[in-house]
Amino acid sequence: MKAIVYEMTxxxxxxxxxxxPLxxxxxxxVRVRVVVSGVNPTDWKARAASGTGSxxxxxxxxxxxxxxxxxxLGSGVTGLTAGDRVWLWDVAWGGTEGTAQEYVVVPAAQAVALPATESFDTGASLGIPALTAHRALTSSQDGPARLSPGALEGRVVLVTGGAGAVGHAAIQLARWAGATVIATVSGERKGELARRAGAHSVINYRTADVPQAVHExxxxxxxxIVDVNAPANIxxxxxxxxxxxxxxxYAANPGESLAIPIRESMGKNVQYQFILTYTVTExxxxxxxxxxxxxxxxxxxRVGDEHGLPLTRFRLEETAAAHDAVEQGFVGKVLVDVSES
Known part of the structure; x- marks a missing residue:
């Protein structure tokens, strides 16, 4: 089988x-024939590491x-059958086998049914973004532990960076759970994407007074608040x-720190939740x-430009270019076509 491999960072x-070998x-x-692989910032950051070439x-x-x-299927697997369409999550975490290969073996729990009505593109776009967004939306001490229709009814959610992959998932999950959703973006094109994702209100932080617009x-x-850039937004x-x-x-650059205004945070009894989806509890x-x-x-x-998350795709042999696209800040989701559907 064909696979993308690296032996040094x-x-x-x-x-x-x-x-x-297969x-x-x-x-x-279970062994899964990978149709589409999704690329996230953590993928290129893990590969790049410190840049020292270790x-x-x-x-x-x-x-x-x-x-x-x-x-x-391996022995003892129930609830799944050969031929099932599935989406995968955390495949490369803690190991050496990711999804940039034609076949991958994963624990059965990491292969989740993909409805016949949904595309492999959608399935490959979930994982890190959607699971991160879910944790962000359920991190309040008095909030739901699991989202469902109505679970966030009456609550207001602010998503900063509403055109990013996590922001997109947060908007859609919050809407599904009944919240009122406000998103901030850096331009009109990104604003339109956030609206397509389902945000009720969209604020261009480059031209608007954000606190005033949020209170309006x-x-x-x-x-x-689901925050992609806390140092700038705090x-x-x-x-x-x-x-x-x-x-x-849920996001930070290497070595980045956050200066938290203590008195202002105390005055509102604010709760801060730092999130890395890989290391949340079981x-x-x-x-x-x-x-x-x-x-x-x-x-x-849902994904695609019409749903607020544009897609760009590469062939398996172009995985390096796919990583570069994510590193360079492509707005939307970067996918790698691994095999025929």
Whole structure:
């Protein structure tokens, strides 16, 4: 089978296309023929590491997310059959086998049913973005642990960076759960994408007074902030979050720090939640996977330009260019076509 492999950290050029043996699933595992692989910022950051070109202990196949068809079951697997369409999550975390290859073996729990009405593109776009968004939306101490229709009824959610992959998923999941959603963006094109995703109000932070605009959209402020750039946004966040509200922070540049205004945070009894989807508790991950699966079945998670998440695609042998596109800030979702559907 064909696979993208790298043996040392560094620029995208360290990745090469190779032939590898077909893996066999063990007990509790399934083998999936990958149709589409999704690329996330953590994929290129893990590959680049510190940029020093360190040798790895074992060759690695990149990319955490993907979608495909179950090809073979290991012993003891129930609830899945060969031929099932599935989406995959956290595939490369803690190991060496990602989705940038024609076949991958994963624990059965990491292969989740993909409805016949949904595309492999949608399946490959879930994973990290949707699971991160779910944790951000459920991190309030008095909020739901698992999203469902009506779970956020009466709550207001602010999504900063509403045109990004996590922002897009947060808007769609929050709408599905009944919240009023406000999004901030940096331009008109991104604003249109956030509206297509389902945001009730969209604010261009480059031209508007964000706190004023948020209070015009939600006079009482917001319950949860899903923040892509807390160092830049913390001042505005504290002006618009409700007393007892939550600021969920899921992104940072290497070495970046956050200066938190302590008195202002104390005055509102603000809760800060830092999020890395890979290391949430088993219960939190299980709730996120189940909720995302439910939202997918309900048609609440959609991708493509018409749904606010433009797609750009590359062939398997162009995975390096796909990583470069994400690193360079492509607005939307970067996908790699691995095999025929």
């Amino acid at each position: 560094g620029p995208s050029s360290v990745m090469t296309l190779r032939d590898r 893996p066999a699933p063990g007990p509790g595992q 040798m790895l202990e074992a060759p690695k196949v990149p990319n955490q997310d993907g979608a495909g068809v179950i090809d073979e 959209a939600a006079a009482g402020g917001v319950d949860v 001042g505005n966040d504290l002006k618009v979050v409700k007393p007892g509200g939550t600021i969920s922070i 219960q939190q991950k299980a709730a996120a996977v189940a909720a995302v699966a439910d939202a997918l079945k309900a048609g609440a998670l």
